[in-house]
Amino acid sequence: MSREVLIEAQNLTKKFDGFTAVDHINFQVYKGECVGFLGPNGAGKTTTVRMMYCFLPPTEGELIISGLSVRTNCRQIKANVGVAPQEDNLDPDFSVIKNLTTYARYFDIPKDEALKRSNAQLKFFQLEEKRNVPIMALSTGMKRRLIFARALLNQPQILLLDEPTTGLDPQARHLVWDEVRHLKKLQVTIILTTHYMDEAQILCDRILIVDHGKIIEEGSPTELIKKHVGEEVLEADYDDALLPAIKDAFPKAHVERLGDRLQVFSDLPHGTFENFIKNHRLQNVMIRSANLEDVFLKITGRGLREE
């Protein structure tokens, strides 16, 4: 099955004053796919996204969007891309509705059509009551939703979502997720950056883990989990005395100490840990499925990153 490649990076590199933010990366994104860029702060996720909508020109390499180069065809590329940036750049000089209609005008969308689309977006993102309110009066969550709504005005073929749910309450997060799933059904190609692993696991068909400007791992969420952390995780309060018993019972398992907690990763089928916890005294024990966060921490390490 040959799938249409919609985004292709070849040796894509971005340097700022000698600092290499994105370092010769190669990747492809297929039509209708939702690809998640995960990485610690400063890994190069946002810089990569910014190159996709011509906000930053690449220093080296090539980036092709829908068959067009970001070096030469910015105008056509931007007409077909929707951008929900990480920072709030809503227009504080305008009301909610005027933010949308003004933005639609930048895309040459005729006035009537702009108003129609704007109203539909306000309705979906449950912002109708705030229609004529100035931006200043919106909560962080409402601003994030409005930024998402604004990104859809040009009915983009490719949607770039840079941390779309940061600062949102659970209700608003689910609203955003519903919309992402809806857009996937419409074959919109989505690039998502996020720090929430559950979000990436739920929404993304494929994950690219980036660190220090390089792509260090790639695959579907289930593939990555299977490959790096296995099936199941046993968690309990840390106790030196337990280690020999664990080593004995699960010689191949990966054991990790996380603060005062102990984690045992096993790639044996579910249920492996049941007997063990019956026969040993463990405090605050928990058995859970391995998840993407385990993968992420394993691959990128546990050290804190400063931006």
Next chain:
Amino acid sequence: MSEPNLRKSPAKFSIPALSYRVWKVWRRNFDVFLKTIKVNFLPSLIEPIIYLAAFGFGLGGFIPAINGQPYVYFLGPALVAIAVMNGSFFECTFASFVRMYFQKTFDAIVATPISVEEVVAGELLWGATRSLINATIVLAVIGAFGLISSPLFLLFPLVAFFGGLLFASIAMCFTAIAPNIDFFNYPSFLFVTPMLFLAGTFFPLTSPTLPPAIQSVAMAILPLTHIVNISRGLIAPGTVEPILGLNPVILMFVSIAWLVAVTAFFFIISINLMKKRLTT
């Protein structure tokens, strides 16, 4: 990689490629202006009246005629020229900086089919429009005081727009290099304020008590001098100074030529500087 060196520096100097989209940026600012028109209108109306009262009618009573004209006729066109300068200079420094740096309005616009160059050009055209609006208000004020003596004043809005474009472009160069908003104190106090008083506005550059060299300096480096010359020529032709011994008509054409050339220069420079700031 083929031809990497040619393509490595996208921010290299160039003549900006602009399209009709610059007017969408202009329109955004115009819409905001309309929303806040009352706050925008009053200062530009009051300020020239204060200058006219203090200097024109107050101090002016003690000043002998200039070129056979009462001082207030000499001052009137200068106030219109000052409005041209202030209108776009402050729009394209403080106001543009707020939109660029604090509001991230430019960032939002460049995610659409509008380019960085077009955003900056739209800001410049909007600055020029502010000059046009402010100068027209002042023109109406001095008209109400009976200080307009030539029908050529009808051409002045055109001069206000293009003169405004010059100050907008110069202002945008400062905006492109401003590390923070306080930086604008430098151009305000070291460029705008000196010009406000030294560009043949409140006293004649041809005053016998001044060294003649001041005329050359003002003509060479103070853009406001040229707006004042044209303003006098169109609004109160009898008050045009014989700067550098030039005949008033020739002086006006010299000033127009100077403005066109310098405006084109700074228009292109400012867009390039801003592009460099915004895309690297």
